[in-house]
Amino acid sequence: MKAIEKYVEALKNCDNKALSMCFAEDGTLRDYCPNATGRQEYHVYGREAIDMFFKNKFTFRQYLISEAEIVNDEQAEFIASIGGYYVMCIATVRRVDENGLITRLTVRPK
Secondary structure (H helix, E strand, C coil): CCHHHHHHHHHHCCCHHHHHCCEEEEEEEEECHHHHHCCCCEEEECHHHHHHHHHHHHHCCCEEEEEEEECCCCEEEEEEEECCEEEEEEEEEEEECCCCCEEEEEEEEC
16 A cells, blocks of 8 residues: 555544554654645644644544545545635655655645
């Protein structure tokens, strides 16, 4: 399974542990979609921080996705519910390490 597929599957299942395990120890996630909701974008650095960040978001239902579709080996599109606002997003795996773990991923409004 490709890194983008694992990432989307973990998001769909609201599984912060599986999501964080898609990333290398020093992997980064940059999500610019909250800007479309009047909030600050998310810049999360490191597997442990990604785990903690999404545990909070999933627990309080502040980040959920629906209608996810894998576009290619590096990209997926989905609708994200961010604090009650809906944003069409495109996630792109920018880099992976030699083990296939994500070292850089960006999410932008589509």
